[in-house]
Amino acid sequence: MLDTKQEIFNTVELISIFFIILIAIIIITAILYYNRKRLHRIEVSNFQNILIQSQLEVQEQTMQTIGADLHDNIGQLLSLTSLTLNSVELDNLEKAQQKIDAAIDLTLRSIKEMRLLGKLLQGDQLITLGLPEAIRHEVNWLERSGKYQITHGVTDEMPASSNPDKDLIVFRILQEILNNIIKHSQASCLDITLEYLPGNTLQLHIADDGVGFDLENMTAGQRGMGLQNIQKRTTIIGGAVQIKSAPGEGTHITLIIPYP
Amino acid sequence: MSYSNGFYFILIAIAAVLSIISYRQGYNKTIFIVVVLIATLLDEITQMIIVQYKIKGYGFTTYIFNVLEYCMYAMYYIKTCGTDHFKFWARFSIPLFILFCIVTFFLKYHFNKYPVLNINVEGALLFIFYTHLLFCLDEGEKKSIYEHGDFWISIGVLVFFGGIFVYLGLFPILMNLDIKQAFQKYRLIAYPLNILFYSSIIIGLLCLIRNKKYLTR
Numbered sequence: 001m002l003d004t005k006q007e008i009f010n011t012v013e014l015i016s017i018f019f020i021i022l023i024a025i026i027i028i029t030a031i032l033y034y035n036r037k038r039l040h041r042i043e044v045s046n047f048q049n050i051l052i053q054s055q056l057e058v059q060e061q062t063m064q065t066i067g068a069d070l071h072d073n074i075g076q077l078l079s080l081t082s083l084t085l086n087s088v089e090l091d092n093l094e095k096a097q098q099k100i101d102a103a104i105d106l107t108l109r110s111i112k113e114m115r116l117l118g119k120l121l122q123g124d125q126l127i128t129l130g131l132p133e134a135i136r137h138e139v140n141w142l143e144r145s146g147k148y149q150i151t152h153g154v155t156d157e158m159p160a161s162s163n164p165d166k167d168l169i170v171f172r173i174l175q176e177i178l179n180n181i182i183k184h185s186q187a188s189c190l191d192i193t194l195e196y197l198p199g200n201t202l203q204l205h206i207a208d209d210g211v212g213f214d215l216e217n218m219t220a221g222q223r224g225m226g227l228q229n230i231q232k233r234t235t236i237i238g239g240a241v242q243i244k245s246a247p248g249e250g251t252h253i254t255l256i257i258p259y260p
Numbered sequence: 261m262s263y264s265n266g267f268y269f270i271l272i273a274i275a276a277v278l279s280i281i282s283y284r285q286g287y288n289k290t291i292f293i294v295v296v297l298i299a300t301l302l303d304e305i306t307q308m309i310i311v312q313y314k315i316k317g318y319g320f321t322t323y324i325f326n327v328l329e330y331c332m333y334a335m336y337y338i339k340t341c342g343t344d345h346f347k348f349w350a351r352f353s354i355p356l357f358i359l360f361c362i363v364t365f366f367l368k369y370h371f372n373k374y375p376v377l378n379i380n381v382e383g384a385l386l387f388i389f390y391t392h393l394l395f396c397l398d399e400g401e402k403k404s405i406y407e408h409g410d411f412w413i414s415i416g417v418l419v420f421f422g423g424i425f426v427y428l429g430l431f432p433i434l435m436n437l438d439i440k441q442a443f444q445k446y447r448l449i450a451y452p453l454n455i456l457f458y459s460s461i462i463i464g465l466l467c468l469i470r471n472k473k474y475l476t477r
Contacts, residue, residue, distance in 0.1 A: 005437045005438055005441075008433075008434070008437060009434065009437075009438070009441060009445060012426065012427060012430050012434065012445075013427075013445065013449075015426045016423065016426045016427050016449060019422055019423060019425060019426050020419070020422070020423050022422070023418050023419055023422040023423065026391060026394070026418065027394070027415060027418065030391075030394040030395050030397075031405055033395060034395075034397055034399055034405045035405065037399045038399035038405075041399055
């Protein structure tokens with residue numbers, strides 16, 4: 001009887017301890033769940049920040065390009081038009097006719113450039129037309145400078161449902177890479193390809209024949225904000241970036257991003 | 261009064277003072293914690309007097325305290341939880357529990373027995389509500405869960421009511437087997453759980469006082 005009583009007491013104690021262990025498991029699960037929710041919220045917040053930043057930067061880039069083009073291109077054309085018209089001499093009708101024709105030609109060229117600038121002002125709206133179209137537009141603008149020979153293969157086989165937020169960030173990354181090429185590479189040939197691969201993966205590849213750089217031995221300061229931004233933004237959208245470069249061997253940058 | 265009892269009373273007193281401070285800081289929901297902690301102190305003192313002077317019966321204070329405790333912790337949960345569905349059931353449970361306690365008082369206990377069933381039902385309900393609260397903590401402030409006042413208060417409720425549930429449920433049977441051992445084991449289980457309970461509430465209130473920005477969904 002005594003043994004049975006003791007056994008009952010011991011069993012009750014064991015069950016109580018089991019319940020306490022169960023409570024500990026519930027508490028640990030709640031802590032893990034909370035931490036996961038918090039991380040997710042931070043990721044979403046970071047993504048929103050990057051998105052807003054990218055939107056502002058695309059607009060800023062567009063304004064800078066417009067400003068440069070107005071000064072270098074259209075400003076020059078209009079100055080030349082003004083000079084040409086000022087030099088017209090009415091007593092030599094043949095020469096005056098030539099000069100007027102030249103002024104008309106310059107004016108028409110200015111109008112054409114203004115129209116192209118107008119399209120550029122809508123540049124940041126190109127994302128609504130899709131990433132391939134936005135990249136084509138950017139490539140066309142770069143080709144017009146005449147400094148680069150560009151080969152590009154931009155797919156039109158994108159999925160039916162797009163992701164405008166990712167499109168904007170990828171477009172901004174492309175602009176960042178092109179800015180780096182213009183500033184540092186001294187390249188003359190560029191290759192830009194956008195492919196949609198099996199497994200819902202988007203691949204953007206940019207290669208140049210520039211001076212290249214020693215990626216492994218670069219310090220954090222030498223890397224600059226450009227490369228860091230590219231890596232950070234690619235990670236935020238769940239992708240990966242591969243950078244291959246060596247002094248004198250150009251640079252190859254490949255972005256692989258789950259899409260949409 | 262033994263040292264252990266003294267320590268226990270000090271904990272409740274500290275928790276009561278902190279709950280008053282947090283209420284004055286603007287946490288209106290902590291008024292329920294203030295009420296229940298003051299009621300706890302009064303009930304514990306009453307029980308001590310009953311035991312010391314060997315007064316017959318458990319005194320009506322235990323029954324009243326049991327109902328008040330459930331109502332206050334349920335109200336705290338209702339004011340803290342952001343999920344309307346659970347809030348509705350919590351509000352609905354309060355009058356039901358009061359009715360249940362009145363029925364058991366007249367039909368089962370008659371002031372002569374410790375209201376074990378009432379306490380267990382109270383514990384089960386609070387366990388469900390505060391488990392839900394633990395999974396609803398707002399991560400919006402991006403701070404660690406350990407700085408969240410409601411986390412500690414929820415842990416306190418879960419540990420105490422969950423830990424005591426089995427033993428209290430089987431307490432009448434164990435009393436029939438060996439009353440002395442039953443009480444000894446009960447004190448062995450209940451005392452540390454009570455210390456943990458009120459310590460968690462103290463930590464929770466300190467977190468609330470320290471960081472007024474925390475809210476739970």
